[in-house]
Amino acid sequence: MAGGGSLKIERSKRGKSGKRKKKKRVGFVLDMTPLVDITFLLLTFFMFTTTMAAPQVMEMSIPPEIVKQVEVRKSELFQIYVRNDNKVFYAKGTDDPQEIKLKDLRALAERENLQPNVKNRLITSLKISDEASYGTVISILDELNLAESKITEEITKENDEAGNPKKRERRFTIAPLLEEDILKIGEL
Amino acid sequence: MAKIKKKRVGFVIDMTPLVDITFLLLTFFMFTAKFKSQAESEQKFVIKRPVSTPVDTAGMPDKDIAIIKIAIDSATTDTTYFYEMVNEQDRAQVWGRMENFPPEYMDKHQIMVNQKMLDELILNTRLVRPETKFAIDADKGLRFKWIADAMELLRKNRATIFNYVTDKKQ
Numbered sequence: 001m002a003g004g005g006s007l008k009i010e011r012s013k014r015g016k017s018g019k020r021k022k023k024k025r026v027g028f029v030l031d032m033t034p035l036v037d038i039t040f041l042l043l044t045f046f047m048f049t050t051t052m053a054a055p056q057v058m059e060m061s062i063p064p065e066i067v068k069q070v071e072v073r074k075s076e077l078f079q080i081y082v083r084n085d086n087k088v089f090y091a092k093g094t095d096d097p098q099e100i101k102l103k104d105l106r107a108l109a110e111r112e113n114l115q116p117n118v119k120n121r122l123i124t125s126l127k128i129s130d131e132a133s134y135g136t137v138i139s140i141l142d143e144l145n146l147a148e149s150k151i152t153e154e155i156t157k158e159n160d161e162a163g164n165p166k167k168r169e170r171r172f173t174i175a176p177l178l179e180e181d182i183l184k185i186g187e188l
Numbered sequence: 189m190a191k192i193k194k195k196r197v198g199f200v201i202d203m204t205p206l207v208d209i210t211f212l213l214l215t216f217f218m219f220t221a222k223f224k225s226q227a228e229s230e231q232k233f234v235i236k237r238p239v240s241t242p243v244d245t246a247g248m249p250d251k252d253i254a255i256i257k258i259a260i261d262s263a264t265t266d267t268t269y270f271y272e273m274v275n276e277q278d279r280a281q282v283w284g285r286m287e288n289f290p291p292e293y294m295d296k297h298q299i300m301v302n303q304k305m306l307d308e309l310i311l312n313t314r315l316v317r318p319e320t321k322f323a324i325d326a327d328k329g330l331r332f333k334w335i336a337d338a339m340e341l342l343r344k345n346r347a348t349i350f351n352y353v354t355d356k357k358q
Contacts, residue, residue: 032203039210046217054222055248057323057351058240062339064348082332128332135328137335138238138354146241176336 058141063173078112078124080105080140081177081185084131088140089185097185102139109147114154123171127181144172227272227297233259238328240354248353249321250274254313255353256306257298258326258334267334271309272298278316285312303337310345325353 074093081089081097088105089097092112100108113122124144128137152168160166235257257270273279283294286308293299301309313320322342326335342350 029200032207036203036207036210039207039214043210043214043217046214046221050217050221055237055325055353056240056242056356057248058354059349059351061349062343064346065343128336130331130333130336132332133328134326134330134332134335135238137332138240138328138352141352142240142354142357174339 058138058145060141060174072123076118076121076123078109078122080124080126081181082126082128082132082136082140083177083182083185084129086132086136088136091184102136102143105140105143106147109144110150113147113151120155120166120169121171123173126172126174127177128174129177129182225274225297230296230298231257231270232262235259235325235327236329237325237353237355239357242356248323249351252278252317252319253321253323254310255323255325256338258324258330258338260327261300267330269301269303269306269334269338270298271301271306273313273320275317275320278313278320281316282309282312285316303341306338307341307344310341310347314345314347322347322350323353324350 077093079091079097081091083089088100088102090100090105090108091097109124113119113124115122126137126140126144148168148170155168156165158166251274253274255272255274257272258267259270260266261268273282279297283289286305310322313322324335324338326338339350342348
């Protein structure tokens with residue numbers, strides 16, 4: 001190894017002088033191969049066992065058990081239905097339900113929530129069939145959550161009477177699909 | 189004249205930069221590694237979670253959380269509820285408060301439950317520590333009925349704020 005030569009010279013010098021001097025090692029080399037071996041082994045182990053995608057959570061709040069009936073104006077109601085076959089429908093107020101594609105839902109939610117007459121008062125009600133898949137429901141909730149950022153931004157632009165920015169009050173409820181709803185969206 | 193190929197004897201490569209970078213990566217992976225909890229190693233099923241848009245602030249809380257897992261059991265191929273609690277002291281207390289609790293469940297971290305037991309478990313969890321967060325971790329292919337029933341039990345026990353566990357959308 002390369003270090004051998006220099007060490008030898010040092011040793012011969014020491015022999016001549018007789019006295020033990022504090023030696024200064026010049027250019028000594030450490031064989032790092034075993035160190036690298038073990039480090040790579042550990043590195044590969046940790047690399048293969050690590051899962052990077054940690055799960056995340058979506059917060060949800062549901063209304064508590066109904067104690068008293070809340071009066072709701074039909075015009076302030078925005079209903080989303082999910083049918084057995086995972087098809088999504090929406091209805092505004094007392095209108096007839098219409099089918100909507102999942103990817104258009106965000107734009108629709110933004111538009112409906114920012115209508116001047118129901119702004120910040122619109123109640124979104126999600127009615128889900130028992131047979132619908134959980135994945136679809138999460139996709140819908142995700143789209144509605146995404147719409148929320150634009151709605152909040154638009155609403156906080158305005159000021160209330162005291163001059164403070166308005167607060168977004170999200171009204172959302174999740175409910176089972178009733179017989180009458182099934183009748184309404186059944187033939188579509 | 190042909191060049192004579194020199195045979196290098198005992199040549200040395202400086203491995204210092206290699207060691208530097210390897211150690212750096214090693215320490216990174218070592219510190220970011222999170223080991224499987226006992227509950228997860230007891231688990232015999234895989235949950236294909238639904239995906240949602242990644243949100244920075246929506247990491248899974250790891251303290252005082254109770255998870256309701258809804259999955260297809262590999263042994264029976266039936267959909268079943270599983271209940272899991274992260275806080276060990278709370279778990280021991282909740283398990284201890286249960287009536288007609290199967291003795292073999294006592295030292296388990298994740299237990300298979302029916303709706304009646306789930307109701308009792310949620311109630312006891314709420315009594316032991318009211319601020320416990322609940323999470324529903326369900327397979328995306330499941331009928332919504334399973335989730336709606338679990339939500340109804342949470343509502344009944346006045347745990348009206350809870351979480352859905354999802355995977356990040358790529």
